[in-house]
Amino acid sequence: MAPKPSGVYVERTLTFSCPSVDLCLEILQKIDEELVLEADIHAELKLNKLVFKVIGLEPNVQSAMFKLKEFLALYILQKVNPRHGIDTNTLAKYLKKTVPLDVVAVVIRKSIGVSADVRGSMIYADTDLEILLGIARKVAEAQKRVEQMQLPSNVKKLLVAAMAIYNVDHREILETLRSTKLIDENYDLKKPWSQILDELSDLLGLEEVA
Numbered sequence: 001m002a003p004k005p006s007g008v009y010v011e012r013t014l015t016f017s018c019p020s021v022d023l024c025l026e027i028l029q030k031i032d033e034e035l036v037l038e039a040d041i042h043a044e045l046k047l048n049k050l051v052f053k054v055i056g057l058e059p060n061v062q063s064a065m066f067k068l069k070e071f072l073a074l075y076i077l078q079k080v081n082p083r084h085g086i087d088t089n090t091l092a093k094y095l096k097k098t099v100p101l102d103v104v105a106v107v108i109r110k111s112i113g114v115s116a117d118v119r120g121s122m123i124y125a126d127t128d129l130e131i132l133l134g135i136a137r138k139v140a141e142a143q144k145r146v147e148q149m150q151l152p153s154n155v156k157k158l159l160v161a162a163m164a165i166y167n168v169d170h171r172e173i174l175e176t177l178r179s180t181k182l183i184d185e186n187y188d189l190k191k192p193w194s195q196i197l198d199e200l201s202d203l204l205g206l207e208e209v210a
């Protein structure tokens with residue numbers, strides 16, 4: 001019997017949420033077929049989550065965890081297709097934050113000129129996942145700047161969309177809205193927020209930022 005390798009044995013756990021149970025099962029099969037690791041890996045399916053336990057010498061476990069995370073991220077990028085729809089929970093898992101889908105759709109349409117629409121809790125866009133996530137992250141960053149402000153939700157949506165599209169400060173947008181009488185002293189918009197957004201490029205004298 002070969003001697004047991006010397007070193008510190010450790011166990012690490014990785015939990016991964018799948019868009020569906022079927023995809024979880026597909027991932028398990030692909031890991032078994034394609035992934036070569038220097039540590040022992042045990043996987044358990046819990047609802048739509050995979051729980052991996054990686055056991056072995058500490059350097060081998062660190063290497064295995066890195067390979068496993070990389071494999072999962074790349075596999076999901078290949079499998080999740082915005083053209084077939086992405087639900088709000090799946091998008092939130094990537095962003096670590098919930099963003100308004102209607103705002104993301106508007107920003108996609110105006111920023112890259114492709115179709116994007118929202119049906120229920122799903123967003124459909126004629127682009128790939130990486131581009132959609134990049135735009136959604138811009139929306140999330142803009143949302144973070146205004147979410148604590150005491151403003152109506154439609155005003156916040158307008159600000160977030162405009163900031164993501166034009167890369168302009170929310171204070172400049174609000175000042176433009178006031179000076180053009182598109183918003184009153186109570187922050188009530190005089191038109192639907194999406195309609196005002198269409199007018200902002202001329203009012204601000206700016207172009208969309210890709």
